[in-house]
Amino acid sequence: MHNIYLDHAAATPLHPDVFEAMVPHLKEQYGNPSSLHSYGRAAKIALDSARDLVAAQLYCSPNEIIFTSGGTESDNLAIMGIVAASKRQPAHVITTQIEHRAVLSTCQHLEELGHSVTYLPVDKSGLVSIDDVRKAIKPETVLISINYGNNEVGTLQPIEEIGLLLREKGIYFHVDAVQALGKININLLELPVDLMSLSGHKINGPKGIGLLYVNKNVHLKPNIFGGNQERKRRGGTENLASAIGFSKALEMAVFNVNKNQKILNDLRSQMIEGLKKELGDHGFVINGHPNQRLPHILNVSFKQMNKETLLMNFDIEGIAAASGSACTSGSIKDSHVLDAMHLSPELKKGAIRFSFGLNNTKKEIEIAAKKVGTIVNRLRNK
Ligand SMILES: Cc1ncc(COP(=O)(O)O)c(C=O)c1O
Structure with missing residues (x-):
């Protein structure tokens, strides 16, 4: 059958070219990017090249990329990190009723911590209304998190319009673009978005790798504490082979x-x-x-x-x-x-x-x- x-x-499925790109970093180049010797330096150069490649594809700066373990961690870091760094405490966050569990569960956790969350409704086709976004904004609103393209029904949200509204109001905008990556054009230079979650395994890349784009003007607190990796925003030895694989998959997805x-x-x-x-x-x-x-x-x-x-x-x-x-x-x-x-x-x-x-x-x-x-x-x- x-x-x-x-x-x-x-x-x-993992693209064969992605696999090929990863192999040397699993076999020969096993150094830790934080080590100072030649093995470490080679690993650091490779990690930087993956970051540069990803940043070039998304039209952002390499410093604005935090490699994570995937979309779920990126969503968690964006939401928890912004709220933790905010002066407005308790904070208010706006999201939608149709987000991925990675966002909804994080928002529920925020509520348990004493923050408040508005879950916006959608219409019959899964669309959020900009008017509803506008009406939900409060003085203590620090972040709005909205999925670019829904993972169950595929509906695309008016991200650009919502982003422009939020720029006016000075509220951070996080977009989960895990499903949208490679399916629609994403240009972070033009898109009025402050944070964006992406994942490797939806674009013929490896599982267990993703990234969070964080605009250079945005301050966020880490969610995973440890070493100084990812410019102190995400502790832990970097998943080098997967970052290389992800960058290759992302390059192919964006090009095509x-x-x-x-x-x-x-x-x-x-x-x-x-x-x-x-x-x-x-x-x-x-x-x-x-x-x-x-x-x-x-x-x-x-x-x-x-x-x-x-x-x-x-x-x-x-x-x-x-x-x-x-x-x-x-x-x-x-x-x-x-x-x-x-x-x-x-x-x-x-x-x-x-x-x-x-x-x-x-x-x-x-x-x-x-x-x-x-x-x-x-x-x-x-
Ligand atoms: C929209 C969306 N966000 C987040 C995730 C979680 O990503 P990951 O599996 O990389 O943790 C998914 C995975 O299905 C998704 O579709």
């Missing part, structure tokens, strides 16, 4: 962004057309914004269906897809994103996320749509 992987929003956008959009459209052929135009509902969206995510509700049953049957047929948040028990909770979008219980119950990647072929999508259609029809007729 041919396995078809349609869960690239969760993780992507327009081409890749089209490839992913085409795969997504083909999947929709294939599903229509199998199930009819009304056999499923697409969730998320119809055009303000990421190219690689397709969230679909199959009426009268249960997502756990669907995912299990897809898996038996070799198709790897996903739904909202998986529980530790193995069962699947209703997605907080679809809840916030006020989907009906029936649509929430049967919601599946297919996410496409650069390794997917048209043939795979043709097979996947056919298999999904057959499974849905079979279960419906039971």
Whole structure:
């Protein structure tokens, strides 16, 4: 059986060129970048080159990059670090109801510490209203954290407009762009954003590496205390091989962004057309914004269906897809994103996320749509 992987929003395969770039730093160049001898100096030069490359791709300064262990740590550092450094105590933070758990759980932790958080609603398509952002601002607001492109339904937020509003008000703006990286153009010289979280394993890079961009005018307190690494903003020996791999993956993702956008959009459209052929135009509902969206995510509700049953049957047929948040028990909770979008219980119950990647072929999508259609029809007729 041919396995078809349609869960690239969760993780992507490592690109062979990324692997090649990492190997010397795993095998021969094992020095610690903080050591003063030749091994250490070589490692430091390599780390600096990774930082320079990343900064050049994002149009920022190398000093504005903090390498982290991934998107989750970057989100934590941005939010906790800004609040800890703020003169306004207790502080107020604004975010949305559809953020990734890395942001929502950090905000809940802030509340436990006595700070306050506003969780902005979204409309039916997952969009935040700028008016709601404006109205939520208080004198003690220090930070707004908003996802660039949602990881479940793909809706893109009006980041530029929100950023311009916040510049006027002197409030820091953090953007989680983990899903957007490599899918849309990101230029930090032009984008009115103060902090941005990125992750390696969503762009054919390694897992366990990410970064937080922190604008040079922004002061933040560390979250991990230790040595003087990352200009005293994140202690711990740097993950050199992964930083090299991440920089290589990021370079390729940025260089090919327009081409890749089209490839992913085409795969997504083909999947929709294939599903229509199998199930009819009304056999499923697409969730998320119809055009303000990421190219690689397709969230679909199959009426009268249960997502756990669907995912299990897809898996038996070799198709790897996903739904909202998986529980530790193995069962699947209703997605907080679809809840916030006020989907009906029936649509929430049967919601599946297919996410496409650069390794997917048209043939795979043709097979996947056919298999999904057959499974849905079979279960419906039971
Ligand atoms: C939007 C978003 N933010 C943060 C994360 C967490 O990133 P990481 O897995 O690198 O910790 C993810 C991962 O799925 C994500 O999609």
